[in-house]
Amino acid sequence: MKPVPATDAVGNGRLREQLSAMTTEAYRPELADIDRLPTLDIARFMNAEDATVATAVGAQLPAISAAIDAVTERMTRGGRLVYAGAGTAGRLGVLDASECPPTFNTDPSLVVGLIAGGPSALVTAVEGAEDSEESARRDLDVLGLSGDDVVVGISASGRTPYAVEAVRHARSRGALTIGLACNADSPLAAAAEHGIDVVVGPETLTGSTRLKAGTAQKLVLNMLSTITMVKLGKTYGNLMVDVRASNEKLRARAHRIVALATEASDESIETALADNDGEVKNTILTLLASVDAPTAARLLEDAHGHLRRALEAAAA
Template structure:
């Protein structure tokens, strides 16, 4: 019997994959990944709808909660983890749930993804509320753990978003915002860590980054809420201030020191000739949006 899930089909174009010379093998893998980009592009309207639905909840203080198993779960962990250094997003407001717990990040935990009840239990333990958003991720779209987490989230009144790589997948129907990433058969049959996983990664990047833009953590296309936790990021913060204000390096560094490392505050200080405390107060009145703060004074 043929599995109806397209991600489980054998790709007809690559039946002699193991015979290809290395250069052709590498090119085949690269070419097949283009399918991930195309799938995300086709899902653009659904992704935008999910962002618009999630935004007001985050503005009220809600959390992004991710639920997945295997590769999908690890991608959720990655997206949640990267929000803090990139946007100074509070770590407690990005909660990854992965079937099997933290051990599953590095090794398979047998049976965990097959437990609907474990998904319910983990989501309930996260104490979801009406302002939270749960993003369920599963290439197959049938993972019981994710279905359980989505059910618990709905019962808690949270917004539910689901992404899957197969048309008609159950998790798409189990969520308020379903995102189909129809990537089709994998170049290596069933290995959804390939273009299915790539499409999921692009989509997670897009959702979380778009939300951060809407929340005022980006000015123009500058990452003005970056958390400078190492030498590389400290240098990046200086360059961001320089670029936004057209000031020299010494001036940018001085402003950043007075702003306690806040790129956004330093920009407002330099552009409007304000003290750090004044810039912070102005930004506060505008919900942290640098453009709105600057426009008030111009």
Template structure:
């Protein structure tokens, strides 16, 4: 019996064996019912995902990177999550990186055989000079993609923390990494089509890793995205609104604070609440882990947030 016969991601779903005979509404309702299992599968791995969040935040504090590695849908999800970090959290593009088997062309079309090259996965990690300041997250729904396995092996050899995200357990990927995250969503409604529940679960987990790590390093204040530079009108309006609400100032004063802080909302907010100039606000943030709340309390001796 072939290895694939034992993989949960390749199994047939008894609820969808006649999905081609139930009509459009039946298809939608069946898929929606199956998607309800995704949340529970992610919740079951909450402790492991939280560990990945903590490792990532700790590496970020040391100037390290989060590097996603995947093929096909898994690779596209990693690239997507990485690409959304700069506009959301004002991170440099090299801080969160997505590698996909076959390179950029694989984002829009299948590159035959790319996922089978373990040597290429290893070479791409080596080319990035991965070291012990980095976290490398291998993403493979099957848990056996050679490109991903080659990458995590090389990353581990170089001292990086390694995380595997798969939808099978046990898996070859889980056996290779320091932290095994297994999102057991069950068989897909179309057998083996892991862009469905597996992809949804993976997207949720990646959201948690980057968002959680960014929160821990001070990229938010409560539920507000405060570490961004307003480079367009939408963001300029958002920055002024946040300053009005959090600093309790009028719109004109909010504009003045942003101008004095080079447009950096986080610095403007800290400067106003701590009663210091932008330069001292930057120093306060630097010495308090980028956390506005901690920086303001350290300077004023009281919570103003």
């Protein structure tokens, strides 16, 4: 076996020290015999551990809310939401980004997920990718960041070079930055304008931060994207109205949403959906404001897509 160069050994030693100080990496001696326990006992323990994650997220709600308001303000100006992370954190960012177009009818370029090592890293580990600060800068430069964009660095440890550099580089380009980590006082949170450190504590399996840390990151990303979209007018109350009925399932869902919003007859709903090319927002506006499809389209355009504002304008 090749000897480890002295410089690498020193760097590795420093990294081991850093990891030993992180709660997400802490060893739990009381679980040393977990592999000998009955399956049900292990499942009960993991379930109890998972139940603590929501409380940890709850402790960060003021920071999360402030970040969402800042994201909404940038996206109202035409900015994009960009997630950047490595490994599990990167995959969670890509997942959240990929769910926005089918959920909120957004353009795929509006919410973007970057993962260290590129798309292949979604299914195969790319060795050394998370340590590449150069890759973070390059991936963001390809997007051509502007001052209206938002970059969210995601890292369970809060020290992943790819995520930290993504935030630093984005900030140097004038973009709004958010750092999401699962250790207190993380370098990632410190590098960002909005730091969110959700401290979930030691994992059931030491070194497996796809567990509680991964769950916490998913919960926060759900809030970031969902609440931002609500504030951008992608919903009417809690109804998903930014939907176009383009297949059988969506047609049935669209009809039901319009019915819940308007209490109109089935016949009226079907006629209005056809007149509005299956657009749910337009259909609801047509029925509630008693306007034709072209007028509904104009009112929504003037209201920047906010159905409630368009209804208020129609009633004025």
